[in-house]
Amino acid sequence: MTAKRVRIREVAERAGVSTGTVSNVLNHPEAVSETTRTHILAVMRDLNFVRDASARQLRVGESQTVGVIVRDLSNPFYMELARGIEDRLAQDNCLMMVCSSDEDPDRESRYIRLFAEQGVRGMLITPFRDTSEQIEMLDTLHIPTVLLDALSTTAQSVSVDHVDGARQAIRHLLDQGHRRIGFINGPPELRPCQERAAGAAQAIEEYGLDVAEVLVTTAVGTMSTDSGQEGMAKLLASGGATRTTGLVARAVCPVTAVFCINDFVAIGALRELRRHGLVVPTDVAVVGYDDIIFAREMMVPLTSVRQPMHDLGWTAVEMLLTGQPAKHVSFQPQLIVRASSLADQRG
Amino acid sequence: MTAKRVRIREVAERAGVSTGTVSNVLNHPEAVSETTRTHILAVMRDLNFVRDASARQLRVGESQTVGVIVRDLSNPFYMELARGIEDRLAQDNCLMMVCSSDEDPDRESRYIRLFAEQGVRGMLITPFRDTSEQIEMLDTLHIPTVLLDALSTTAQSVSVDHVDGARQAIRHLLDQGHRRIGFINGPPELRPCQERAAGAAQAIEEYGLDVAEVLVTTAVGTMSTDSGQEGMAKLLASGGATRTTGLVARAVCPVTAVFCINDFVAIGALRELRRHGLVVPTDVAVVGYDDIIFAREMMVPLTSVRQPMHDLGWTAVEMLLTGQPAKHVSFQPQLIVRASSLADQRG
DNA sequence: AGCGCGGATTGAAGCGATTCAGTCTGCCAC
DNA sequence: GTGGCAGACTGAATCGCTTCAATCCGCGCT
Numbered sequence: 001m002t003a004k005r006v007r008i009r010e011v012a013e014r015a016g017v018s019t020g021t022v023s024n025v026l027n028h029p030e031a032v033s034e035t036t037r038t039h040i041l042a043v044m045r046d047l048n049f050v051r052d053a054s055a056r057q058l059r060v061g062e063s064q065t066v067g068v069i070v071r072d073l074s075n076p077f078y079m080e081l082a083r084g085i086e087d088r089l090a091q092d093n094c095l096m097m098v099c100s101s102d103e104d105p106d107r108e109s110r111y112i113r114l115f116a117e118q119g120v121r122g123m124l125i126t127p128f129r130d131t132s133e134q135i136e137m138l139d140t141l142h143i144p145t146v147l148l149d150a151l152s153t154t155a156q157s158v159s160v161d162h163v164d165g166a167r168q169a170i171r172h173l174l175d176q177g178h179r180r181i182g183f184i185n186g187p188p189e190l191r192p193c194q195e196r197a198a199g200a201a202q203a204i205e206e207y208g209l210d211v212a213e214v215l216v217t218t219a220v221g222t223m224s225t226d227s228g229q230e231g232m233a234k235l236l237a238s239g240g241a242t243r244t245t246g247l248v249a250r251a252v253c254p255v256t257a258v259f260c261i262n263d264f265v266a267i268g269a270l271r272e273l274r275r276h277g278l279v280v281p282t283d284v285a286v287v288g289y290d291d292i293i294f295a296r297e298m299m300v301p302l303t304s305v306r307q308p309m310h311d312l313g314w315t316a317v318e319m320l321l322t323g324q325p326a327k328h329v330s331f332q333p334q335l336i337v338r339a340s341s342l343a344d345q346r347g
Numbered sequence: 348m349t350a351k352r353v354r355i356r357e358v359a360e361r362a363g364v365s366t367g368t369v370s371n372v373l374n375h376p377e378a379v380s381e382t383t384r385t386h387i388l389a390v391m392r393d394l395n396f397v398r399d400a401s402a403r404q405l406r407v408g409e410s411q412t413v414g415v416i417v418r419d420l421s422n423p424f425y426m427e428l429a430r431g432i433e434d435r436l437a438q439d440n441c442l443m444m445v446c447s448s449d450e451d452p453d454r455e456s457r458y459i460r461l462f463a464e465q466g467v468r469g470m471l472i473t474p475f476r477d478t479s480e481q482i483e484m485l486d487t488l489h490i491p492t493v494l495l496d497a498l499s500t501t502a503q504s505v506s507v508d509h510v511d512g513a514r515q516a517i518r519h520l521l522d523q524g525h526r527r528i529g530f531i532n533g534p535p536e537l538r539p540c541q542e543r544a545a546g547a548a549q550a551i552e553e554y555g556l557d558v559a560e561v562l563v564t565t566a567v568g569t570m571s572t573d574s575g576q577e578g579m580a581k582l583l584a585s586g587g588a589t590r591t592t593g594l595v596a597r598a599v600c601p602v603t604a605v606f607c608i609n610d611f612v613a614i615g616a617l618r619e620l621r622r623h624g625l626v627v628p629t630d631v632a633v634v635g636y637d638d639i640i641f642a643r644e645m646m647v648p649l650t651s652v653r654q655p656m657h658d659l660g661w662t663a664v665e666m667l668l669t670g671q672p673a674k675h676v677s678f679q680p681q682l683i684v685r686a687s688s689l690a691d692q693r694g
Numbered sequence: 695a696g697c698g699c700g701g702a703t704t705g706a707a708g709c710g711a712t713t714c715a716g717t718c719t720g721c722c723a724c
Numbered sequence: 725g726t727g728g729c730a731g732a733c734t735g736a737a738t739c740g741c742t743t744c745a746a747t748c749c750g751c752g753c754t
Contacts (some may be wrong), residue, residue, distance in 0.1 A: 005488065005489075005740095007739095007740060007741085008740065008741060008742095009740080009741095017703075017704085018703065018705060019704090019705080019740090019741080019742090020704055020705065020706095020742080020743080020744090021702085021704075022741095023741065023742055023743080024702095024703085024742090026741090026742090027741095027742070027743095028718070031701085031702075031703095032702075032703085033701085033702060033703090036702085036703085048484070048488075050460070050462055050463045050464055050488060051663040051740090051741080052405070052464065052466060052467055052740055053401075053424050053464040053465045053466065053741095054400075054401040054402075054405045054410070054465075054738035054739090054740085054741095055401075055405050055709090055741040055742085056740080056741055057401040057709095058399070058401045058405050058708095058709050058710065058739090058740085058741075058742095059709050059740085059741050059742045059743080060706075060709085060710090060741085060742065060743090061709075063401070064461070064465075065444065065465070067442075070745070072428050072430075073426060073429050073433060074426040074427050074429070074430040075426070076423040076426060076640070079420060079421040079422070079423060079426060080421050081445070082420050082421070082445075083419075083420050086420060086445075086446055086447060090446075093461070095414075095444045095446065095447070095458075095461055095462075095465070096444060096445065097412065097434075097442045097443060097444050097445075098429070098443065098444075099433055099437075099442065099443070099446050100430070100433060111442075113397070114411070114440070114442055115442075116397045117398055117399065117400040118400045118401075118411075118412070118442065119399060119400060119401055130746090137395070141395075141397060142352075146728070177431065178484040225644050227714060227728095247616075252381065264644075267641075267644050269577065270646075271646075275538065280754075293423070294614075294641045294644075297572050297611075297614050297641075298645075299617075299621065299645075299646045308511075324696045345583055352710095354709095354711085355710065355711060355712095356710080356711095364733075364734085365733065365734045365735060366710090366711075366712090366713080366734090366735075367713075367714090367733070367734055367736095368711080368732085368733060368734075369711090369733065370712055371712090371732095371733085372712060373712090374711095374712085374713095376731095378731085378732080379733085380731085380732060380733090383732080383733085397744050398710090398711075399710055399711070400711095401709090401710085401711095401714075402709070402710035402711045402739090403710080403711055404711095404739095405709090405711080405712095405714095405738095405740065405741090406711055406713080406739050407711085407712065407739085408739075441723090479724085532724060542726075581709085599696095606706085645716045655726075672709070695736085695754105696753105696754090697752105697753085697754085698752095698753090698754105699750105699751090699752095699753105700749105700750100700751100700752100701737080701748105701749090701750095702747105702748080702749080702750105703746105703748075704744105704745100704746080704747070704748090705743105705744100705745100705746090705747100705751095706743100706744100706745100706746105707742105707743085707744095707745105708741100708742090708743090709740105709741090709742090710739105711738100711739095711740105711749100712737100712739090713735105713736100713738085714734105714736100714737095715734105715735100715736100715737105715739085716733105716734080716735095716736105717732105717733085717734070717735105718731105718732085718733080718734090719730105719731090719732085719733100720729105720730100720731095720732105721728100721729090721730095722727105722728090722729090723726100723727090723728090723729105724725100724726090724727090724728105
């Protein structure tokens with residue numbers, strides 16, 4: 001029962017050298033002769049020496065940790081992001097401290113302060129409103145910060161191009177011949193929703209078509225399956241009558257395709273379509289957003305816009321650690337085409 | 348552009364007191380007179396003072412961080428767990444450092460060492476094999492550790508009762524009248540798989556039935572949708588013939604219900620059943636495990652065994668921080684019944 | 695033999711907060 | 725008037741590591 005942690009001094013004594021040499025083995029091995037180095041390393045192993053990072057940090061003023069604030073850790077959307085961050089940090093032997101802001105400014109401030117006290121190398125923050133005030137504070141503390149999934153004029157930031165993502169989705173539907181396309185948008189006050197709406201319109205214009213004629217937009221309050229179902233119901237209601245084809249009565253769908261702001265919403269939309277006896281993709285094509293892991297596993301695999309979250313996290317850390325001059329890095333999303341939007345591959 | 352961080356000394360000077368008093372404001376406010384305390388706090392705010400945690404930690408030998416190692420951070424299964432950990436830590440103003448072992452012993456060791464260097468208050472580890480060796484090492488370093496989702500004789504641990512989870516699932520199917528039940532198990536060398544198999548058998552015995560007659564087991568190598576599909580295919584193949592009912596040709600299913608080792612596997616099983624024209628739950632009932640968020644969102648909402656991961660994380664931290672005497676805490680899972688196993692609620 | 699040089703090693707200073715033995719002050723009791 | 729005491733405050737020592745000026749040593753060169 002050894003009561004205390006082994007210090008560098010014990011190692012030095014046992015190895016018959018000074019503490020400076022032991023420290024050099026740890027930090028400047030090339031400055032120590034082969035013989036003493038291996039000897040000291042052996043002693044370290046014997047004594048089970050573990051270097052105290054807080055003492056080191058106090059002295060050199062640099063830590064091995066990075067703080068990460070996401071909106072909600074339990075949201076699978078952030079998982080891949082976190083993984084990208086971790087993978088890049090591992091290269092520099094760094095660790096990440098993660099927490100959730102829950103979109104609560106107080107929580108966020110509290111965590112930022114805790115991180116500052118810890119002397120993190122930098123912070124990665126997924127802001128949920130204008131955080132320029134906080135950033136300034138961090139600036140005066142000389143703590144580099146990169147905003148995730150945001151565009152900032154004051155700080156470094158990385159994000160995925162929502163305009164382009166929506167454009168790809170709509171272009172794909174137009175390519176498939178659709179000329180009446182529903183768009184179930186999320187809360188219009190959210191930046192990503194605005195941008196995706198813009199991207200959708202842009203794609204239609206690029207095809208020389210009239211946006212007002214092609215796009216039927218409806219917005220829902222939350223990005224959940226229930227909202228998606230509700231949104232789809234609204235779209236269907238705007239269509240009107242019921243038609244009887246063959247033996248089955250079917251709702252007449254006012255659109256031949258639906259672009260959903262997110263995969264959850266798409267799942268809800270699929271549910272409502274099915275409830276009305278409409279078949280995907282034969283009657284209506286559906287495209288989602290985010291490409292959550294289940295998109296491909298669904299009964300009708302869902303076409304979706306994939307965001308390179310792993311790269312996003314990786315690059316954010318890269319910017320943080322290397323102090324890149326780049327102010328903002330934007331990633332291109334990628335449309336993953338699956339059965340839910342491919343009318344000709346049915347059967 | 349203030350070049351350096353404000354130290355406690357600056358605050359003391361500016362406030363016309365000694366560093367000791369400033370420190371007391373931070374750590375023993377009751378020992379400082381009302382007047383000076385508020386004055387010092389004001390000065391701190393003015394100067395934007397942020398206390399250096401590494402210096403504090405060096406002196407008092409106690410940090411505000413906890414290390415967490417999960418198998419793979421990008422697995423949604425761990426999200427809720429992480430959230431439970433975070434929520435409990437927040438109460439004590441602690442932060443968590445998270446990382447993924449990827450089931451690689453070297454990575455795991457590396458992270459454990461990093462955590463030890465950081466002087467974490469404790470560690471939460473999701474082991475993937477026998478880690479008693481590592482734990483012993485941590486023991487000599489006096490770093491408390493709680494194993495997650497594991498049962499250990501040497502260390503503290505928390506887990507969910509797999510035997511009971513499987514028992515609930517099978518009991519439910521027996522209640523529904525099923526007497527030939529398929530079981531798509533995972534790799535039989537994994538402890539949870541063994542335990543669930545045991546629980547399944549136990550439930551059948553409790554009903555006074557013959558396990559060999561009721562349960563048709565098949566095992567798959569990985570816990571993926573593809574494996575699930577494959578496993579279901581095997582089950583169906585063991586049945587043999589094809590029957591023609593009404594207008595449709597259908598495979599004869601040798602079982603009337605299937606219990607899957609996990610929801611991904613269940614998704615694969617559903618896919619295969621559908622491919623054979625078998626309807627869930629009319630022809631075959633399906634039960635999964637884990638109750639992933641999508642279980643309820645599926646075309647046929649999936650009955651699944653829910654594990655209280657949030658509580659698990661919360662309790663693990665509780666044990667860590669309060670040094671509970673309890674060696675092991677086991678949680679009860681809960682069967683969430685949905686349409687996929689309720690034959691009588693169809694239509 | 696003496697000099698110079700460079701690589702290896704030493705050891706004390708210092709990072710910033712906390713602690714604690716001690717001082718200082720004011721006040722009450724006798 | 726003096727002693728005693730509690731409450732408020734002080735400041736030097738300390739935590740373990742890194743750093744760097746200084747020292748030491750061995751060797752080749754003149």
